[in-house]
Amino acid sequence: MTGYWLIAPEVIVTLGALIALFGNMLPGKDRTTALLSAALCVGATAVAWLATPGEAIFGGLLTSSAPASVMRVAILLLTAVWLLWLSSRGYEGERSREAVAMALFSVTGALLLTHTTELITMFIALELATIPAYMLMGYRRRDIHGLEGALKYFLLSMLTSLIMLYGLSFLYGLTGTTHFGQIAEALPGTGTLGLIAAVLTMVGLFSKLSAAPFHFWAPDSYAGAPAASVAFVSTVPKLAGVLVLIHLVQAFQGIPGIELVLAFAAAASMLLGNLSALGQTDTRRLMAYSGVAHTGYLLIGLAGAVAVGGGQEGYLATTFYAIAYSIPSLAIMLVVAEEGDSVADMTGLATRRPWVAWAMLAWLVSLIGIPPLAGFFGKLYLFETGLEAGLAWLVLIGVVTSIISAAYYFRIVRAMFLAPAEEAPDRPAGEVAASRSADAALVIALVATVAVGVGASLVMRALGWV
Amino acid sequence: MNIGLEAFLGLSAVLFALGLYGALSKRSAVMVLMSLELMAVAVGLNLVAFSRFVTPEAMTGQAFAIFAMVVSAAEIGLALAIVIAIYRHARSVELSALERLKG
Amino acid sequence: MGQDYLTLAMFVLVGLLFSAAAVAASNLLSPSAPSAAKSSTYECGSLPIGSPWVQFRVGYYVYALLFLVFDIETVFLYPWALAFNRMGVSILFAMAIFVFILLVGLVYAWKEGALEWR
Numbered sequence: 312m313t314g315y316w317l318i319a320p321e322v323i324v325t326l327g328a329l330i331a332l333f334g335n336m337l338p339g340k341d342r343t344t345a346l347l348s349a350a351l352c353v354g355a356t357a358v359a360w361l362a363t364p365g366e367a368i369f370g371g372l373l374t375s376s377a378p379a380s381v382m383r384v385a386i387l388l389l390t391a392v393w394l395l396w397l398s399s400r401g402y403e404g405e406r407s408r409e410a411v412a413m414a415l416f417s418v419t420g421a422l423l424l425t426h427t428t429e430l431i432t433m434f435i436a437l438e439l440a441t442i443p444a445y446m447l448m449g450y451r452r453r454d455i456h457g458l459e460g461a462l463k464y465f466l467l468s469m470l471t472s473l474i475m476l477y478g479l480s481f482l483y484g485l486t487g488t489t490h491f492g493q494i495a496e497a498l499p500g501t502g503t504l505g506l507i508a509a510v511l512t513m514v515g516l517f518s519k520l521s522a523a524p525f526h527f528w529a530p531d532s533y534a535g536a537p538a539a540s541v542a543f544v545s546t547v548p549k550l551a552g553v554l555v556l557i558h559l560v561q562a563f564q565g566i567p568g569i570e571l572v573l574a575f576a577a578a579a580s581m582l583l584g585n586l587s588a589l590g591q592t593d594t595r596r597l598m599a600y601s602g603v604a605h606t607g608y609l610l611i612g613l614a615g616a617v618a619v620g621g622g623q624e625g626y627l628a629t630t631f632y633a634i635a636y637s638i639p640s641l642a643i644m645l646v647v648a649e650e651g652d653s654v655a656d657m658t659g660l661a662t663r664r665p666w667v668a669w670a671m672l673a674w675l676v677s678l679i680g681i682p683p684l685a686g687f688f689g690k691l692y693l694f695e696t697g698l699e700a701g702l703a704w705l706v707l708i709g710v711v712t713s714i715i716s717a718a719y720y721f722r723i724v725r726a727m728f729l730a731p732a733e734e735a736p737d738r739p740a741g742e743v744a745a746s747r748s749a750d751a752a753l754v755i756a757l758v759a760t761v762a763v764g765v766g767a768s769l770v771m772r773a774l775g776w777v
Numbered sequence: 778m779n780i781g782l783e784a785f786l787g788l789s790a791v792l793f794a795l796g797l798y799g800a801l802s803k804r805s806a807v808m809v810l811m812s813l814e815l816m817a818v819a820v821g822l823n824l825v826a827f828s829r830f831v832t833p834e835a836m837t838g839q840a841f842a843i844f845a846m847v848v849s850a851a852e853i854g855l856a857l858a859i860v861i862a863i864y865r866h867a868r869s870v871e872l873s874a875l876e877r878l879k880g
Numbered sequence: 881m882g883q884d885y886l887t888l889a890m891f892v893l894v895g896l897l898f899s900a901a902a903v904a905a906s907n908l909l910s911p912s913a914p915s916a917a918k919s920s921t922y923e924c925g926s927l928p929i930g931s932p933w934v935q936f937r938v939g940y941y942v943y944a945l946l947f948l949v950f951d952i953e954t955v956f957l958y959p960w961a962l963a964f965n966r967m968g969v970s971i972l973f974a975m976a977i978f979v980f981i982l983l984v985g986l987v988y989a990w991k992e993g994a995l996e997w998r
Contacts, residue, residue, distance in 0.1 A: 445855060458862050480838075843959065
């Protein structure tokens with residue numbers, strides 16, 4: 312697939328979003344809308360996979376690459392899983408077709424973001440990926456807490472977007488170009504101003520990826536939003552955000568001092584995220600802090616890559632870990648959406664729905680980083696690049712906080728398997744309705760977690776690891 | 778001799794700082810939005826000034842400024858929609874919980 | 881360099897002086913005889929009712945948002961029209977796609993009843 316075929320997935324997904332807005336005209340309404348959109352995403356996956364790497368279209372605004380192709384496949388498949396789940400569960404008390412449309416618009420932005428090699432396109436794609444996310448966060452219009460969470464998320468995100476845009480304007484002004492490659496060549500000669508512009512730019516991306524010290528919006532807004540929305544918002548746009556952060560860090564790697572900024576953010580995210588997660592009783596808050604921590608692990612790879620002067624291994628390890636983290640994270644939030652928002656709601660899951668409890672165990676194990684699942688190999692690659700770059704102190708923080716993280720993940724495991732029934736909160740209508748498509752979505756996520764772990768070397772080769 | 782690039786950058790920095798101060802200190806969501814808009818104006822000025830002084834023959838900065846304006850208009854529109862939805866419930870647009878965000 | 885700043889400074893100065901002079905002149909020249917009717921808010925001759933901080937109907941905002949969409953569209957149309965001669969027919973398709981997506985949004989708003997006055 313060459314030439315304008317590169318944007319075929321974006322076109323398919325945009326058409327899907329436009330169709331979804333009129334989903335009530337389809338037979339079967341919202342359910343058909345979600346299923347049709349999931350099918351379109353799977354179709355777009357095939358087209359995305361066939362892209363030839365290293366090709367530029369629109370005069371160099373978009374450039375394909377091997378990591379981008381893998382990321383696009385991951386984004387589309389995760390979205391398909393989410394849509395499959397949504398087709399039967401939906402949003403309680405709200406129709407779901409607008410959520411489908413918003414998710415697909417966000418995916419369009421995320422897909423563009425993976426190929427972008429230019430500042431203006433990057434900015435627009437980033438906003439396209441995140442603006443629909445605000446709507447998903449405040450999706451229950453009658454829930455005042457959800458709306459407040461969405462507004463806070465939105466205002467802070469606008470603020471950091473503008474700070475980033477201010478940084479982008481200086482990047483353009485200092486270098487006279489908006490193309491990443493040319494910026495990378497011109498930036499080392501610009502001294503302190505270049506560093507300031509780079510840091511301002513990264514503030515925006517750090518905040519969108521919820522890296523410390525710009526993470527404080529995440530727990531509040533996750534805890535106010537429907538868990539189904541959190542499942543999407545905390546994974547799919549983030550995948551594209553990681554890739555664009557990699558592009559930018561590649562452009563910035565010539566600036567002295569950038570490595571320290573990344574290492575500081577990595578250490579702060581791992582420590583703050585994992586320690587704050589320890590005391591949480593709301594699973595959405597717990598996963599929000601865990602997301603902060605995992606962004607911290609990702610940044611080890613970037614700091615390591617910059618420290619060795621642009622090592623490809625660090626960037627690929629970061630890409631791999633973003634994928635390895637997002638699959639279990641999405642699946643866990645889907646189960647939370649089914650079972651209830653507090654950790655105590657998981658009590659007795661092992662007797663109520665044994666296979667879901669075991670699947671949860673697998674996802675949590677992957678997040679902690681125990682072999683042979685995806686998360687273990689992800690952390691292995693990241694820590695390896697960190698050590699090779701001489702950032703042993705950062706890797707040490709990573710290992711210690713991973714062990715700490717087991718403590719709060721284990722609280723969920725304990726609730727599912729070990730807690731006596733008396734600890735269960737009074738549930739109004741205890742049973743979660745059986746649904747084949749929702750269960751299928753969870754099974755696919757489980758298979759993907761195992762497959763990315765067992766086939767880690769295959770995924771790394773697809774990313775371009777030699 | 779013209780007014781130099783530094784003057785525009787200085788004005789833009791002052792506008793940006795005013796907007797940032799307002800966004801962090803105001804309690805009403807609408808006031809926060811107005812402050813954010815001020816920051817967007819500062820960025821636009823920066824881009825147009827760079828376009829005029831750094832790349833006068835290419836319009837890159839001006840195109841960037843137009844896209845930035847459009848995106849911020851879309852964001853303001855959505856933010857107002859959320860504010861209205863909140864107002865319908867709470868009859869107030871005070872950001873009671875914004876203090877926690879200031880950290 | 882200095883001359884441009886001088887022009888700017890003179891504009892600022894004249895602007896400040898003009899507004900100050902207008903306020904000062906009306907204070908100096910007008911006779912001061914306040915009464916209750918005179919100091920009330922002027923609202924086209926009718927009696928002011930209620931607080932000036934009334935809430936606009938929510939319906940207005942929906943119209944404002946829809947207006948914004950097409951307002952923004954014209955921002956793109958102007959540079960597009962200027963570039964049309966140089967860029968050729970391909971950007972006609974690009975703009976057609978852009979307008980199509982906007983129109984789908986408008987039709988959606990229409991279908992949801994946003995254009996009906998409630």
